Amino acid sequence: MPDTASAPVLLGNQPGSFPHSVLAERHPAIIRQVREAFPYEPRQHRALDELLVNCTKGEIEPLPADAHDRDLWEAWGVREYAGRSWFDVPWLWSESWFYRRLLQAVGYFGPGPWQGIDPFRPFKLAELDSQETDEELAALDDLADRSAEEQDRALLHGSLWGNRADLGFRLSAEGARTAAAAPGLVADDSDRLWGLLSGAGEATLCLVADNAGRELVPDLLLIAHLLATGRIGRAVLHVKPYPYYVSDATTADVVDALRRLAGGRGAAAAHGRQLWSALADGRLVLRAHPFSSAPLPYHEMPGDLRAEFASATLTIVKGDLNYRRLVGDRLWPPTTDFTDVTAYFPGPVAALRTLKSDVITGLDSRMEAELVAAEDQRWRTSGTHALIQVHSPG
Numbered sequence: 001m002p003d004t005a006s007a008p009v010l011l012g013n014q015p016g017s018f019p020h021s022v023l024a025e026r027h028p029a030i031i032r033q034v035r036e037a038f039p040y041e042p043r044q045h046r047a048l049d050e051l052l053v054n055c056t057k058g059e060i061e062p063l064p065a066d067a068h069d070r071d072l073w074e075a076w077g078v079r080e081y082a083g084r085s086w087f088d089v090p091w092l093w094s095e096s097w098f099y100r101r102l103l104q105a106v107g108y109f110g111p112g113p114w115q116g117i118d119p120f121r122p123f124k125l126a127e128l129d130s131q132e133t134d135e136e137l138a139a140l141d142d143l144a145d146r147s148a149e150e151q152d153r154a155l156l157h158g159s160l161w162g163n164r165a166d167l168g169f170r171l172s173a174e175g176a177r178t179a180a181a182a183p184g185l186v187a188d189d190s191d192r193l194w195g196l197l198s199g200a201g202e203a204t205l206c207l208v209a210d211n212a213g214r215e216l217v218p219d220l221l222l223i224a225h226l227l228a229t230g231r232i233g234r235a236v237l238h239v240k241p242y243p244y245y246v247s248d249a250t251t252a253d254v255v256d257a258l259r260r261l262a263g264g265r266g267a268a269a270a271h272g273r274q275l276w277s278a279l280a281d282g283r284l285v286l287r288a289h290p291f292s293s294a295p296l297p298y299h300e301m302p303g304d305l306r307a308e309f310a311s312a313t314l315t316i317v318k319g320d321l322n323y324r325r326l327v328g329d330r331l332w333p334p335t336t337d338f339t340d341v342t343a344y345f346p347g348p349v350a351a352l353r354t355l356k357s358d359v360i361t362g363l364d365s366r367m368e369a370e371l372v373a374a375e376d377q378r379w380r381t382s383g384t385h386a387l388i389q390v391h392s393p394g
């Protein structure tokens with residue numbers, strides 16, 4: 001890796017920085033929202049109070065001795081970070097730790113009556129039931145008359161821009177969007193992406209999902225389209241093993257989205273039924289790998305996941321957090337070569353992401369200059385820009 005090894009890992013300890021605001025403001029806001037959304041019992045309120053103090057002023061503490069994933073988290077960093085402030089360890093790590101601890105506080109891991117109750121479900125369902133989702137699904141009916149190329153583009157861009165709507169993002173002031181002065185798409189390797197899915201009908205696509213609701217629905221529609229057009233023969237959809245980053249998709253969210261599609265009208269219902277049978281006959285497979293919610297970059301992925309991505313024709317990695325994990329959560333110079341930072345990835349990989357954090361690679365210098373001239377550094381986190389980047393080894 002040329003100038004890549006030296007870029008600093010993002011920490012949350014700089015007041016005024018975006019990572020600091022997430023730890024100091026967004027996490028407390030999420031605790032408040034979750035508390036208001038559920039009729040929790042006294043022990044959960046107590047645990048949430050403790051978490052609020054711990055995540056803003058306290059230190060990282062080991063998980064309880066009987067936690068099912070204590071050993072995993074020890075190996076993922078608790079052994080190294082215990083006793084340190086949440087603000088002084090890698091930001092990626094602190095954020096993941098927050099969601100793990102929040103679920104513990106509300107009794108998600110059980111045993112007990114609150115086991116498996118997703119604290120973010122009310123927000124996810126509200127989005128899935130929204131009028132915006134109705135409108136997006138109705139628009140599918142007009143797509144059938146368009147050329148194959150227009151359909152490809154519309155479904156790819158639906159999945160890409162679906163990433164703009166993430167619920168955690170809306171809980172902070174940074175979520176307030178302004179119209180972008182510079183180009184929306186700051187890097188576009190979509191021709192290379194289509195080249196990798198050129199349609200022998202035997203291709204396998206791994207899609208590493210990000211958010212539920214208005215992102216997962218277009219992700220599923222993209223998969224349905226690729227299966228129906230023979231660009232792929234099989235898709236593997238990676239979701240999170242437990243609720244994460246407020247809106248990240250779990251298996252339960254896939255079920256909700258499919259019910260929403262199949263229970264709708266017109267083209268949306270046809271796609272829903274098609275996906276339903278693709279699950280039944282194995283053309284669509286779900287995975288909820290523990291590493292999907294690990295606090296680590298993909299560079300450190302375990303062997304079984306590496307083998308799965310190695311055997312795919314293409315892996316599409318969705319969203320901002322997955323991008324941070326793909327390229328490493330570092331303050332790269334924006335012109336850092338995307339190919340260099342993803343050279344470790346075991347097969348062809350495409351990132352589809354709207355920009356919601358400081359991490360960025362693969363820009364050309366003209367684009368960077370244009371963005372800075374128009375918006376200073378706000379383009380990095382405003383969610384108004386997006387990218388499609390592809391790395392295909394060999």
Ligand SMILES: O=P(O)(O)OC[C@H]1O[C@](O)(CO)[C@@H](O)[C@@H]1O
Nearest residue numbers: 022166210319320321322356357
């Ligand atoms: O849903 P996405 O696109 O992964 O975005 C989640 C984002 O939330 C943040 O972590 C802040 O909480 C972003 O920086 C981040 O990567």
